[in-house]
Amino acid sequence: MSEMSLKEELQTATSTSRNQDLVRTNNRKRWRTDLTGWLFVLPFLLIFIIFLVWPVIFGFRMSFFNWTIGGNGSSHFLGLANYQELMGDGAFWKALGVTLIFTVISTPILVVLALGLALLVNRAIPAQALFRTIFFAPFILPVSVVTLIWSWIYQPGFGLIDGTLTNLGLSEIQWLTDPTIAMIAVIILTIWWTVGFNFVVYLAGMQQISPELYEAASIDGAGTWARIRYLTIPLLNRFTSLIVILQVIASLQLFTQTYLLTSGGPNYSTRSVIHYIYDTGFTSFRLGYASAMSYVFFVIILVVAVSQFALVSRQSRKGRNA
Incomplete structure (x- = not known):
């Protein structure tokens, strides 16, 4: 193998190593940026889930039961009976x-x-x-x-x-x-x-x-x-x-x-x-x-x-x- 070929392979390996290091650095920066963004969004996201998403899911579940304001009937499953009653x-x-x-x-x-x-x-x-x-x-x-x-x-x-x-x-x-x-x-x-x-x-x-x-x-x-x-x-x-x-x-x-x-x-x-x-x-x-x-x-x-x-x-x- 000639000296020129060895130099070219060495330059290629060095360039590849630098590119990999650059990709790792960019990935770490992107991960830190994403993490910072999620930390800022997390308080609102928790409030949104607790006070909006969960009540919507819980209310939809209630519509299939004979639920009363005191919580009675929470185990009395009616299926679609409430929706059938609504139609009439x-x-x-x-x-x-x-x-x-x-x-x-x-x-x-x-x-x-x-x-x-x-x-x-x-x-x-x-x-x-x-x-x-x-x-x-x-x-x-x-x-x-x-x-x-x-x-x-x-x-x-x-x-x-x-x-x-x-x-x-x-x-x-x-x-x-x-x-x-x-x-x-x-x-x-x-x-x-x-x-x-x-x-x-x-x-x-x-x-x-x-x-x-x-x-x-x-x-x-x-x-x-x-x-x-x-x-x-x-x-x-x-x-x-x-x-x-x-x-x-x-x-x-x-x-x-x-x-x-x-x-x-x-x-x-x-x-x-x-x-x-x-x-x-x-x-x-x-x-x-x-x-x-x-x-x-x-x-x-x-x-x-x-x-x-x-x-x-x-x-x-x-x-x-x-």
């Missing part, structure tokens, strides 16, 4: 219908009204910051405060609305005792309370639109409504999709305002699904059956959310391809 439970389906009616009516209003308020405030008007605060302020109030305010407004005789109508010689409106009007009262309360969040999201989206686009449209002769229709609204499509998805999910979870304002009445006309689940679990003490209802309702919300997301994604792809 007229009270559950009525509560689901109330929830869907609330969602279908309130969601479009909350989206359109928020867009309109954002369009007004986004313009160069006096006291712009004051209007932003006024429109958003109700959203930060606790639901107990909101329902207290509106229960006084809806009170017959001396309430703000009925008192004004009486002074004008008009008849009172039975806001909280008429089954056909109680849901309207809940919707009005919810709009006043939650429209501020959608308003802020829309306002943030409008502020990302370049003023140069509006200037170019004005030069081309586009008026105010034309700029809103052909520029603002199309450029806010992503924000609108986000707001609609979040709003539908939030509306389907209707509970606190009806529970505090009407207690689900009159004649269960405002009792939502979550309210019925609460009554079943903590009034009738049937936690197993309440758990079964919770998971069926969770599947319904999941299907609605996934369907909305798929529809929005399809529309976005069509828009990009157009």
Whole structure:
């Protein structure tokens, strides 16, 4: 073997050894980085597992037993009996219908009204910051405060609305005792309370639109409504999709305002699904059956959310391809 061949083999062996050392060093650094990351994440991960993952698993197990609030019946396995009972439970389906009616009516209003308020405030008007605060302020109030305010407004005789109508010689409106009007009262309360969040999201989206686009449209002769229709609204499509998805999910979870304002009445006309689940679990003490209802309702919300997301994604792809 020549001296040149020995030198080449020695250089190759040295290079291979260095590469292996470099790989080991990189692996140790990567392992230390991963370990550091896991140590930072571990506290949240433990809390997430203890307070979310485990209750979800435990609740799903409860739905197959005749479980009561005192823990009785935890060994009485029912299989799918709770789910079979649910299929024929007229009270559950009525509560689901109330929830869907609330969602279908309130969601479009909350989206359109928020867009309109954002369009007004986004313009160069006096006291712009004051209007932003006024429109958003109700959203930060606790639901107990909101329902207290509106229960006084809806009170017959001396309430703000009925008192004004009486002074004008008009008849009172039975806001909280008429089954056909109680849901309207809940919707009005919810709009006043939650429209501020959608308003802020829309306002943030409008502020990302370049003023140069509006200037170019004005030069081309586009008026105010034309700029809103052909520029603002199309450029806010992503924000609108986000707001609609979040709003539908939030509306389907209707509970606190009806529970505090009407207690689900009159004649269960405002009792939502979550309210019925609460009554079943903590009034009738049937936690197993309440758990079964919770998971069926969770599947319904999941299907609605996934369907909305798929529809929005399809529309976005069509828009990009157009």
